[in-house]
Amino acid sequence: LFLFSCLASHAQHEYTIEGDVKGVKDGTLVSLFLTDGRVGSVVASDTIRNGKFFFKRNAGESGMDQLSLMCNREADFPSMSLEIYATPDAQIKVTGTNTLIYTWKVDSPVKEQQEHNRFIEDSRDLWDEFQRLAIKERSMRSASETERKALRTKSDSISSIINQRELKLMRELPISNVWMEKLLRLS
Numbered sequence: 001l002f003l004f005s006c007l008a009s010h011a012q013h014e015y016t017i018e019g020d021v022k023g024v025k026d027g028t029l030v031s032l033f034l035t036d037g038r039v040g041s042v043v044a045s046d047t048i049r050n051g052k053f054f055f056k057r058n059a060g061e062s063g064m065d066q067l068s069l070m071c072n073r074e075a076d077f078p079s080m081s082l083e084i085y086a087t088p089d090a091q092i093k094v095t096g097t098n099t100l101i102y103t104w105k106v107d108s109p110v111k112e113q114q115e116h117n118r119f120i121e122d123s124r125d126l127w128d129e130f131q132r133l134a135i136k137e138r139s140m141r142s143a144s145e146t147e148r149k150a151l152r153t154k155s156d157s158i159s160s161i162i163n164q165r166e167l168k169l170m171r172e173l174p175i176s177n178v179w180m181e182k183l184l185r186l187s
Contacts, residue, residue, distance in 0.1 A: 003163040015065075015086040019053040021104065025114040026050065029072040033081070034060070040068050064112070069094070071101055078134035094100045102132040113179040121163045122169050125168065131157045 019030065028048045032055050033040035046053040048071075049098055059065055063178055080102040086092060087110050095105035103124050106113055106183035120127065133155045166182055 010084060013058045013088040014056055015088060015090040015092065017057075017069075017084060017086070017092045018139075019051075019069075019094040019095060021051050021053075023046065023098045024048055024051065024071070025076075026150065030041070030118055031070050031072075031107075032057075032084075033068040035066040035068055043067075057086070059086060061085055064110075064168050066112075069101065069104075076135065076144070078131040079138070080131060080134065082106065083116055084108075085110045085116065090106075100128050102131055103127045112176070115173070115176060118173075119166055119169060119182060124134040125164045126158050126162050126165070128160070130162070131172075133158070146185070 017032070026049055030046050030048055030053045031042050032044040032046075034043045039069040044055050044057060046055060057065070062116060065086045067086060069084055070081040071077045076099045077100065078099075082094065082101050082104050084094075084106055085108070090108060090110050092110070094104055094114070095121040097108070103120055106117060108114065133151055137148065137151050137155070140151065161187055166186065170179060170182060
């Protein structure tokens with residue numbers, strides 16, 4: 001009876017992350033990082049098969065896991081990650097139609113995820129362009145310094161507009177953990 005109650009208690013803290021992405025090569029490695037401050041450690045990996053990947057984990061002691069999802073750094077992915085917030089019993093769905101991982105959609109009941117999604121949605125067009133430029137920049141290693149500098153200038157310009165949009169949205173929203181994370185990034 002004791003063992004059964006321990007197992008039942010253990011299962012109550014689980015959450016799942018199920019991915020369904022198009023436009024991503026089969027065999028692409030997907031890694032899940034648990035974020036602690038500005039440091040992340042790999043806690044699980046899966047390989048995309050037919051556009052699908054899946055993770056099942058137990059939530060940490062705080063009851064909230066802040067995670068990052070990254071794909072192996074092939075030329076067709078930006079060196080960015082997808083932010084995911086998870087709590088016990090959450091069933092999280094990730095969908096995407098390309099390799100622009102930072103803006104893949106995360107359908108989740110977790111309040112923090114919904115807040116984070118609001119920031120992404122507010123600048124989705126710019127984030128997608130920023131990621132495309134990041135992919136292009138990585139493929140331009142043999143390009144001239146002038147070409148690389150022009151690309152960085154465009155990326156910086158897009159980043160500046162995103163920052164302005166986020167500040168505007170922050171003025172409208174109540175202060176929360178996600179809000180504070182945005183403030184930290186902006187500072």
